[in-house]
Amino acid sequence: MNSQEILNNPFLNKGTGFTQEERDELGLNGLIPPRIQTIDEQATETYGILQTKGSDLEKRFFLMNIFNENRTLFFKVFSQHIEELMPIVYDPTIADTIENYSHWYVRPQGAVFLSVDDPDDIESALRNGADGRDIRLIVVSDSEGILGIGDWGVQGVDISVGKLMVYTAAAGIDPSQVLPVVIDDGTNRQSLLEDPLYLGNRHKRIRGEQYDNFIDKFVSTVEDLFPKVYLHWEDFGRSNAANILNRYKDKITTFNDDIQGTGIIVLSGILGALQISGEKLTEQRYVSFGAGTAGAGIVQRIYDEMILQGLSPDEAKSHFYLVDKQGLLFDDDETLTPEQKPFARSRSEFDKASDLVDLESVVKAVHPTILVGTSTVPGAFTENVVKEMADHTDRPIIFQFPTQLN
Known part of the structure; x- marks a missing residue:
């Protein structure tokens, strides 16, 4: 050299x-x-x-x-x-660079760009990105579900780069042993598809067998090239995130930040708040505003903790209410994801189930003690919502997670 x-x-x-x-x-x-x-x-x-x-x-x-x-x-x-x-x-300033990535692009910052249209290039791209380094940690994203700002296609590569910066600064991970990766499987954001400067694939997101096969090939290639790697999935959309984690979690060293990481952080915050209030987790009524990858992942983690604290599965499930774009999620909704279904409610529980179409109506009907927001809808935690919670619990616990919207 x-x-x-x-x-x-x-x-x-x-x-x-x-x-x-x-x-x-x-x-x-x-x-x-x-x-x-x-x-x-x-x-x-x-x-x-x-x-x-x-x-x-x-x-x-x-x-x-x-x-x-x-x-x-x-x-x-x-x-x-x-x-x-x-x-x-990282967050929230990184949102600006993601949204303007194609217009502000100067250097790849050590990232590997994989296209779903070119699966045969996976191995060579990873080898080129590693450049002989002993890679122990990969953060990979397809950027469909970036918390707070949604689908940004290939521009979400900044999330992979940024998250690895946090790993090094906060946990001391050797920066020469990490590799940021973005999987470009298209984007459903029309403004990007119409932008002449957009640097990613100009087609809608690929679904189904082609996408799944690409992920399989990516994982097997990563394992072959970097046998000591820890594979971190970041900001995948709700239709893929849990499926990918469930497919590989018992086979490789892997982690989904939005499902597992966010859930751990919220649980720790809730347990800390309950130490102040002197209440038990198993006594709480939990409303999740947003039931996508992060929202459902958080619910699952808190549900698991309730079981560890002595509740049966059915008892634990009875403490949760999930609110998404259609309002409170009910078990007769055919669009529910596998992660949402266990926590969907029965319409027979409510006198006017058809009225539970927004957060405020659900809060009035349920009287939650904990409210956690992971939705991209701005302004939902209104004064009325907070006052309604406070009318029915002495120490309401409220977390809003998409910090871009705070």
Whole structure:
């Protein structure tokens, strides 16, 4: 590897941090400024420049330039200021870059782009992306169900890149051993299909056998190439997320953040709130506003905890009410997903079941003690909804998860 290749490799480039011995050995003399800086000096300088940026979006652009050039420096700064920079590097600022990805595209940022139209390219693409590195963690998304903003096609690759940044900054995962992947199986967002600058496949999302076969081939190829890999699924749509997880969870080391990760976080928050109120989880009435991948996944995790705390399956299910676009979910609805069906209610439970078509009407009928929102509908947690909850429980627990909508 020559000197220019070293400077252009973000995993090897140290900028002004190369020692004189390294500069002599690697042929870097004259290619970088003569002053030698420590990583702490570089980080202090970088953070100072960051503070001059006028908006979170400008700060993210600046940080991503550092990420593209010098991974060590980027993660030094990010880890030193993780609480401040998390909403800039990841959610919610990342939503802006996802929505404008094709217009703002400069570099692939180490991501692998897989097209459902080209399954024979899976192996070569993964090999090219790994570039000989020992990959231990992959975050993959098809970007159909990005929490809070929905389907963004290939532009959702930023989610895979961003989530791996969080893994490194918060958990110390070696950034040279991770690989962000996006599966481009089309998009159902018409504005993208009509955008002349859109960088993804210009067709509606592929469903059924072709999609399933592609996922199977992707998983088998990943396992062959990277036998020690941990495969993280991110922001898949409700029609695929649970199916994929259930297909592979007993075969490989895998995890779905929206189904399992979000559920763990919500459960921990609820348990913390119940410590304050002095109440039991098994005494709660839970309304989920949004019953897609995240909403149903959270419900399943809390249901599992209720069983661990002594309830029977039927007793535990009786504590849950799921509200989606059609209102309260009932068991005679033929459009229910497999994840929604166990928690759907019977119309015979209510005097006026046909009136339960929105969140407020359900809250009035059910009197929940816990309300969790994962829907993309803005403004649903109105003053009336909150007051209605407060009229029937001393310490209502309310979580709203799509932070882009807060």
